[in-house]
Amino acid sequence: MQRWPVVLFLAWVCFLFFAGIGLFMSGFLLTRIELASSSSCSDPLVPPPWEGQSLPPGSCWAPQRFSKAVLVIIDALRFEFARFDPGKASPLPYENKLGVLHHLATSQPRHARLYRFRADPPTATMQRIKGLTTGSLPTFIDVGSNFASYAIQEDNLLAQLVQNGRRVVFMGDDTWEGLFPKKFFRSYFFPSFNVKDLHTVDDGILQHLYPTVDSGEWDMLIAHFLGVDHCGHKHGPDHPEMAKKLTQMNEMLRSLVDHLGNDTLLLVAGDHGMTETGDHGGDSEKEVNAALFVYSRTPLFGSGPPEEPETIPQVNLVPTVALLLGVPIPYSNIGEVMAELFSGDGDTVSAALQQLSVYHINAKQVDRFLHSYSLVAQDLPAEQLQHLQELFSSTVEEHTQLLAEVQGTTLVPPELESRLGSLIGRFQLYLREARAVCTQSWARFHPLRMVGGCILVAASCLLCYVASELATSSDSFYRSCLLYPLLWGLMGAALLGLAHIFTQEGLDLLLVSSWAAAASQMGFFWHWWVQHPKRARLVGSQPPLASSGLRQRLRAWLGLAFPMGILFFRCGAMFSDSFVVAEARVAPFLLASLVMLLVGKLHWDGHLTVPESPKQQLLGFSSYRKDIWYLLCLVAVLLVCVRLSGFFHQCREEIPQCRPSLFLSPLASLRNTRAKNLFYLLCVALLAGLVYAVRSWLRHYGNLNSSDPLVLFVRWGFPLVVLCIACYWAVASSTDDSLGKLQELVQVAVVAFPWAVYGLASVGLLLLLCNPMTVFAKDTRESAGSIVTPYLGVPSSEVDFLHVIPQIYKRMQESQKSRLERGSCRATVAAYGLGSVYSAALVIALTLLGFLLMLLHSERLSFAFLLLFLEAFVLLHIHTCARGLAGDAEPFSVPWYAVISWLLAASQFFYSTGHQPIFPAIHWNAAFVGFHLDHSTNLLPAVLVGANTFASHILFAGSWLPPAPALALCV
């Protein structure tokens, strides 16, 4: 077969899949880059002072208005929960329960106010806490400096408070502990995960809240109540329990207000809302509509409240609180200050000037952030940034000019007021537009792209299926399946490029490539469809065969139905959240079912019984063939492997009662020395056993009899690799203090041994790539005239056989050659040990890869790898055995059940090597195998962690060709 078309075709299919996945991801996975910079008191953002006002001591950027603040977060406090409508005759369970807010807002309109608090999606608690403290829009993936920990790396309100010497006290949801490690002056964390538990967190907070408030040892107090959220999850909002919970919150707020001093700001906020079923996470109106209540004993507002509560975005809280408390605004904030809180007691002009100064600070900070963000990432559109920049500089200039005029007292109040008003409007416009630009690129799904990506991937799957059917039947396969589609795709890309040139818009590479992919797919399907009728007519020209062909086809389809049904079930399970969570158990279940089904079908078709002799037919008895026991043993081994592999599971946080497998932790974490030694010896014995098994398998099937470098490598390199891994494990699992003086040596060894393994493995893979033959090969070109040596008597010894048989073989080959390839002078290679000539190379490559991947995992997961190899081996054996029993003659056609069981085994071992498709379950340690300190680039750790994560898929996909090893096994 031609080599380049195949490679090109595979590359093209890869491109199709990547384009589809990329398109989907660009619509679904919102990403943002975290900036490491943080604001400080000395940043030159302060506007020019007016009326000679200077900052009082202890204030940064703006004069401090409150020395203390209490932030009460009531999880999932929807706006409707906080609103009080006295006219309502029969309120729902969640309505009119927070009476204290209404009472405060009506009796002291200049002290208290209720707002609609718009949360940005995703409305999950952790993302909301991030938003409420950094003033930014957290996405699902915040690309930061450190993936491995939850801790917020970005500049945030708490960091600013701590940096400026404030004491932050926290009580409630223990999510904060992970997000802000070691930031709190004092903290009372309560477990948050059990959503069925309505009271632990709330009662815990209530126990500590008032004593802490009264003690006065704090500057910022955060209390995060979870009861309302949990009540929503358990009962939904429309339930008497919710009424009780809200009444409890009401009582809590009532007494809290009594405990507050005059210099304290009280903020009551919901981090998100909830739907009618009590869920949250999406971007529906009810989920994003939370409540915010502001109160202080000193007057806050210049005027009374508006009729309808104002709507403010959640990010606005951060700059407001920061400036009210006199600390710098966090660096990445994109919120806008709530200016009415800064108006103070003076007349309108001084209030407006004060507001202008905070707006000025805010705008400068946002501008600084946008500037630094656009330097590291290109996801904000350039022209809009340009526009914002212009707006900002003109507004600031005007502000400076205005201040100069105010100082020169050249302006009279009416004109001054209008100019102040318009300037405030321009600042607001700038801040809102800046936020809108960020929201557009960070907090919005693109459903069209998601659907497009799904369609593209589904069409690619269909294409693969069609291509696999076509490849065997069509002669002009590559012309129709590769050339034309590629031309179509290139044409599509070129057209798109031209269109872009004419419309002068920015070229999105991803969009162009997905359009190209779609066009080339259309090309493929079009040519396939055009060719299709011809073949149908050819079949139709033989009328007697048509009906039987139809029945046969129907039967073939029925045979396909079972494995395909299981495949479709697995695909469908991806759309169910519960099945995604339980996938670690679904994949083995389906695999076991598929294999049992295979055995059942073989039995049903009578392939397992010996053909009935007339006598037996008379009695109606049947008996099994002998090799059925072999098959049954294989199936039993497979099932045991599948079950045992379940012991290496990792847990998802959705299942609280789950305990991760003990085998996942590295040996170094074991306290018991004897157990540690035992496990270590077992692991090393396992490695040695694997090498021994591979070598003896290769030798058994006639490999390793040439003197190629690869054979030498298998003989000597494999044990060396095992030795290095064993040494590395020994060094890595030893405790630090036990080695005393050898410390420095250990430091070297920890790096040197993995590198030795990397080096050896890559040498082995290179050798394999250069010369994959491990059998004795002989070129027959130069020895054209040789003949079989004369007969020397009866071949008595093995040596004689070794001498004679190759010659006979050669002679046969020559006669074949002279008959078939007369005139051509291509070299014919005679190889001995043909049974495993293909599979030996694969086995060697897989073993090497297996060693590499085992090195990246924790020591005891090598048991899982052993199971993996065993299961793969058994699967192939079952496959060959079943084919043998079913009497299938065609060696290179792979039935669908084999492919699907292979796929299921791959995903089963993804879970059984201690992985889960969630971020906390990624084995970050893998990035530091062979590297003592941090990496300079991101590429290498990404490769290592990726290899660790997809170990099972690499090993299974690396041997994607079941028939080749299977062929070897059955010879």
Next chain:
Amino acid sequence: MKEAEIRRLLAANLLCALSIVLTAVVPSFFLEGFTVLGTHLTWLCVCSVCVGALNVILHLALKPSQSPKRSSFAQKISRFLKCCIYFFMSCILFHAIIVLYGAPLIESVTETFLFAVLLSTFTTLQCLCILGPNIQAWIRVFSKNGAMSIWESSLQITTVCSILGAWFGAFPIPLDWDRPWQVWPISCSLGATFGYMAGLIIAPLWIHWNRKQLTYKSR
């Protein structure tokens, strides 16, 4: 003759199905607080025993296997003992297979075993009743064109239906509906039971509709 036999089969199967329904209803009159879901283990026992007993009685009454030769008392005893051993072994085998399919190994052993007993009652016991402790006959019946009478066809259908039902019963377990029947092994045993009942009802109908195609090899 065939019509009459199909009618007999239908009657027997309906009786079996009815007995299963009764096991869900009747015990609550005698046992305090008995429900199928709440006291599932009790129901499993009651159902297995009832279905088993009914099958044996029906077998003795209808004699579908028509064994030609009379056997001595000692032979009968040895057949009976063999049947008991086979049944017990099938329980163990089902238990092992269920565990290999992912059931918990150590916790809830009782539940798993009783589920295995139920499955054995629905499948192995029937085979034992109709075919006797004769493995070769079993092998014959469970292959294509292997059934030799409508009783054996019915056996094929009910057995496959029970096992399929148990298999499908595992599907709702991971769902987060928080229903009491999603607990191991309730959904599976209910699935097996419904599968068995469906098999009991489908078998006579299917045989009736296909009676032209079904030509059993006579001995």
